[in-house]
Amino acid sequence: MLNLLILYGLIWTGFHLGAGYVAQRLPGRLFADFPLVSREYGWEDSGRLYERLGIRWWKDHLPEAGGFLRGGFPKRHLQSGDPGYLGQFALETCRAECSHWLTWSLALTFFVWNPWQIGVVMLIYGAASNLPCILVQRYNRIRLRRVARTLARRAQRDDAALPAHALPRQGERQRA
Template identity: 35%
Template sequence: MQVISLPLFWTIVVDILAWFFFHMAISIMCLKLPPAAFRNNAFWSRIYSWEKYGGLWHQLFRVKSWKSRLVDGATLFRKGYQKKSLHGMNRGDLRTFAMETKRAELTHWLSIVPAPLFFLWNPPLVGWLMIVYAVGFNMPFIITQRYNRGRIKKMLS
């Protein structure tokens, strides 16, 4: 329900600034989480048998054909762990990479959460478009993290 009415120009400015703020704040928050926070096998990060070690994601979405075009947000942060390629093939490197895919996946799941707030200053149709944007923008990253983590899980087993 829209509670704040702004002129179109200012609504667009607020939308852009709000998304920038949410993306950056959530990214920084997740970057500050210690690696131990991702050592669990939480329901959202667990790779399930039906995912076929990531094969399902490639089968459904042809992940290999487009994942290299995604921007790695880690390049924006000094402490970020770049996931464009493996940093090594030993078990420690693979575990670190898998843990960082959990961090990235959590970041993108949490980046969807603020979308309903946009109903506060946008008309309902635009509010729904913001939800579509949040899901549409973040799902390719989530799918890629699950695909990569599934492959790593297979390599480690």
């Protein structure tokens, strides 16, 4: 029995690493066209659903392996408020979510070489180990996109042309 548990643990580790490796190498444009991971749905209620699930209290206790593989993108902390960085971060949450969906789907392989009861247990384990990570990626992406929209509106407002009456006249000193 212990041998089987060790084997299943090694298989799941391989699934997680393999799915992360595959997702990391997929082109970013693929995620923009894949609605499951790129679209925000009405039932998410602009992220409030996740807040009702208490995600703010437990999300930081989950492992974060974005920087584990070479070329990965660490997502534990926001490093910048730059719009380009925020866009890349949001894209990487799509990539991470895709990786977790792929890992969870690999649980179906247990049905091929195990009794169906083991397959069911592995599906439940796959849900328990991947669904919280999927929820965190979706929650963070909604928040990142909200911040990016706010920054874009602010930049547009600040760069907007002032009305003629608000500009100083030629030769007139501007008040500080």
